[in-house]
Ligand SMILES: [Zn+2]
């Protein structure tokens with residue numbers, strides 16, 4: 001399980017790299033629209049780790 005802990009307190013979980021990138025982008029777009037597009041795929045994957 002890949003997890004990204006958003007600074008807002010939301011934990012975003014996914015099974016693989018493609019899914020975690022998609023879910024983080026969707027979370028940022030809905031909850032942090034001012035940051036939409038601020039994170040590249042590589043940056044999102046750097047924030048992700050295994051649980
Ligand atoms: Zn963690």
Ligand SMILES: [Zn+2]
Nearest residue numbers: 006008010031
């Ligand atoms: Zn968030």
